[in-house]
Amino acid sequence: MKVYIVSFFIVNFAFRNEFNFGYIICQNIKPTMKKAILSILCVISATMAMAQANPKSGYVITNSGDTIRGIIDLRTNERLSTQCEFWANGEKEGKTYKPGDIEGFKFDNNGKYFVSRRLNVTGEPELYFAEYMVQGKMNLYCVVYSQNEYFFFEREDGEMAQFTNKTMSYTSASEAFAKHDIIKQEKKEQYGNLKLLLQKSMKAVIDMDDENLNRKKLINVVRDYHNDVCTDGSKCMVYEYNDKTDKVPIHFKAFVGYAYYSTDQAENQYQLKTNYTTSACEFGIGIDIDLKRVAKNFYAEVGLTLTPTYKSSQEFFDGYNKTHTIEPTFKRSSFALSAGVVKGFGNGKIHPLVRGGIFLLSQSGDIEYNGRYGYKYDNESVSSSRYGIYLGAGVQMPIGIYNLRLHADLNQTTGSEFGQTKWGLTAEFIL
Numbered sequence: 468m469k470v471y472i473v474s475f476f477i478v479n480f481a482f483r484n485e486f487n488f489g490y491i492i493c494q495n496i497k498p499t500m501k502k503a504i505l506s507i508l509c510v511i512s513a514t515m516a517m518a519q520a521n522p523k524s525g526y527v528i529t530n531s532g533d534t535i536r537g538i539i540d541l542r543t544n545e546r547l548s549t550q551c552e553f554w555a556n557g558e559k560e561g562k563t564y565k566p567g568d569i570e571g572f573k574f575d576n577n578g579k580y581f582v583s584r585r586l587n588v589t590g591e592p593e594l595y596f597a598e599y600m601v602q603g604k605m606n607l608y609c610v611v612y613s614q615n616e617y618f619f620f621e622r623e624d625g626e627m628a629q630f631t632n633k634t635m636s637y638t639s640a641s642e643a644f645a646k647h648d649i650i651k652q653e654k655k656e657q658y659g660n661l662k663l664l665l666q667k668s669m670k671a672v673i674d675m676d677d678e679n680l681n682r683k684k685l686i687n688v689v690r691d692y693h694n695d696v697c698t699d700g701s702k703c704m705v706y707e708y709n710d711k712t713d714k715v716p717i718h719f720k721a722f723v724g725y726a727y728y729s730t731d732q733a734e735n736q737y738q739l740k741t742n743y744t745t746s747a748c749e750f751g752i753g754i755d756i757d758l759k760r761v762a763k764n765f766y767a768e769v770g771l772t773l774t775p776t777y778k779s780s781q782e783f784f785d786g787y788n789k790t791h792t793i794e795p796t797f798k799r800s801s802f803a804l805s806a807g808v809v810k811g812f813g814n815g816k817i818h819p820l821v822r823g824g825i826f827l828l829s830q831s832g833d834i835e836y837n838g839r840y841g842y843k844y845d846n847e848s849v850s851s852s853r854y855g856i857y858l859g860a861g862v863q864m865p866i867g868i869y870n871l872r873l874h875a876d877l878n879q880t881t882g883s884e885f886g887q888t889k890w891g892l893t894a895e896f897i898l
Contacts, residue, residue, distance in 0.1 A: 521759045525574040527553055527564065539572055543760050545611040547581060548595050566594035573706075580706040586619055587629075588612050601686055603693035603703035605665075609682070618685055620664055628660040630685070668695035716757035719898045720872075722770070724749050726891030749774040755809070755897055764811030764818065772803040776832065799832025805857065809872075817864040820874070828853045828880060828887070853887065855880035861893075870897040 525539040540552040551572045554561040564572070571582035581596040588595065588610055597608035597619065606621040616632040633650055658675060665671040671692040677684055686705055693703035730743045753770030776798055807824015831850040861874025871894065878889040 521763065522554075523574050523578065524576075525572060525578065527551065527572040528570040530568075530570050532570070539574060541574060541579075541760060543611070544598065544609070544616075545614065547579070548597070548610045548612065551581070551596060566596050571596070571599070577706070582608075584608060584619075586610060586617070588617050599706055600682070601689045601693075601703060601705050603689065603701070604696050605689045605692045607685060607689045616682075620661060620689065622664055626664060628657070628664040630654075630657050630661055630680070632681070665692055668692040670695055716759075718755040718757065718870075720753050720755060720770075720895050722751050722753070722772075722893050722895040724751075724891050724893035726774070726889050728887060728889050730887045747774050749891070749893075753805075753895075758808075762810070764820070766809040768805075768807055768809055768822070768824070770803075770805045772801075772805065774801045774803075776800045799830050801828060801830040803828045803878075807857065811863055817862055820861055820863055820872070822859045822861075822874060822876070823857060825854065825856055826878065828855065853880040855887075859893075866896075871895070872897060 521541040522538045523541045524536075526534045526536045527539075528534055535553075535555050537553055537555040537558070541547075542552070549566065551564040551569070552561055553564060553572065566583045569583065571580065573580040580599040582599050583594060584597040585592045585594050586597060586608070587593075589612065595610045597610050599606070600609055601607040604623050606623075608619040608621065610617045610619070614634045618630040618632070619627055620630070621627045631653070662672050662675055665675065665688070668691060671688050674684070674688040674691055680688075690703050690705065697703070725746065725748055727746045728744065749772050751770050751772035753768060756767040756769075758765045758767055803826050805824055805826035807822060809820055809822040811818050811820040813819065829850075829852045855878060857876055857878045859874045859876030861872060863870055863872045865871075873894050874892075876889075876891050876893060878887075878891070880886045880888075
């Protein structure tokens with residue numbers, strides 16, 4: 468459960484904040500890097516708009532009651548609430564249906580079922596493809612709007628009540644407290660209305676006392692109500708038994724690489740900026756968050772990279788005493804925490820990919836100053852933290868039930884006069 472909470476936070480942060488954070492970082496990077504970033508974003512956007520992201524077999528139900536079998540693109544619940552992308556069997560061209568164009572659509576293998584319903588989500592009744600979760604003496608529907616889940620309970624006599632699971636987003640502590648109070652008051656009213664609607668089933672009313680009601684628990688509430696009030700022997704139909712459909716797949720990975728570093732740095736106020744170069748092996752672990760319901764072969768990734776102790780040195784004249792040379796030698800190690808996205812292309816087993824994101828780099832170690840004829844000037848500890856962006860390209864291929872990803876990357880720190888550039892080759896083993 469903790470993994471899914473973390474993954475939700477990462478994905479939510481990425482989609483809500485990547486452009487704002489990216490804008491801040493882009494103010495401090497070279498024009499060539501800006502062009503590369505824009506090019507990659509354009510390519511990813513174009514492929515996401517054109518291709519089937521997550522095709523699944525199913526059928527649509529026309530307004531006259533006929534069914535047409537074919538392929539439906541299983542996207543996010545929010546997108547499915549407003550459109551259905553459908554390819555009829557034997558047809559190359561697909562169609563995009565809006566709520567009201569068809570009666571509904573359903574995925575095979577006891578999959579999700581959506582129907583056109585006019586519901587009040589934003590303050591005014593509008594047509595949505597509402598996910599039909601439970602059918603019985605009490606029906607349960609769900610519409611996702613602005614990342615919030617709106618559940619609608621409909622009793623067989625037509626009476627309806629609403630329950631909302633809202634995501635919290637805020638920019639200050641005061642705003643957080645204000646929103647929390649509003650949501651708390653709203654939920655209190657909704658709990659009261661729902662308990663009134665469910666009053667014929669004491670078990671269902673007791674189930675509603677849970678303060679952390681999710682999709683699965685709400686389904687159980689409606690099922691308990693049906694079992695208590697049903698007298699004609701009819702069954703309560705739950706259209707999606709497998710609650711894993713809405714969970715984001717998480718893949719763990721380990722990786723190893725080799726990188727070339729170029730670092731600009733000055734050791735004191737008298738010295739000019741000096742370039743240090745070196746190369747080293749690096750190791751790491753991370754997770755891939757499969758966003759196939761957003762786009763095909765699309766992942767969010769988080770990684771932690773360790774570069775063990777490595778050395779780099781450079782000889783130059785002392786800026787204060789022009790007659791002496793100094794050769795500082797860095798002995799340092801580094802940790803990097805990165806977060807970004809990966810987009811693959813094509814349908815083959817081996818397919819190309821591009822990747823990009825942001826990272827926070829932390830370095831620590833020692834500097835040993837050596838003068839001419841082996842004279843040692845000084846020895847001191849140093850540490851620094853920098854942030855930056857990374858861009859890369861490579862290929863991915865299957866190895867049994869796992870995947871191997873090979874890529875070349877450019878990492879560039881930003882926001883500092885003395886930056887670091889890293890070119891690297893990496894192999895990832897994805898579980």
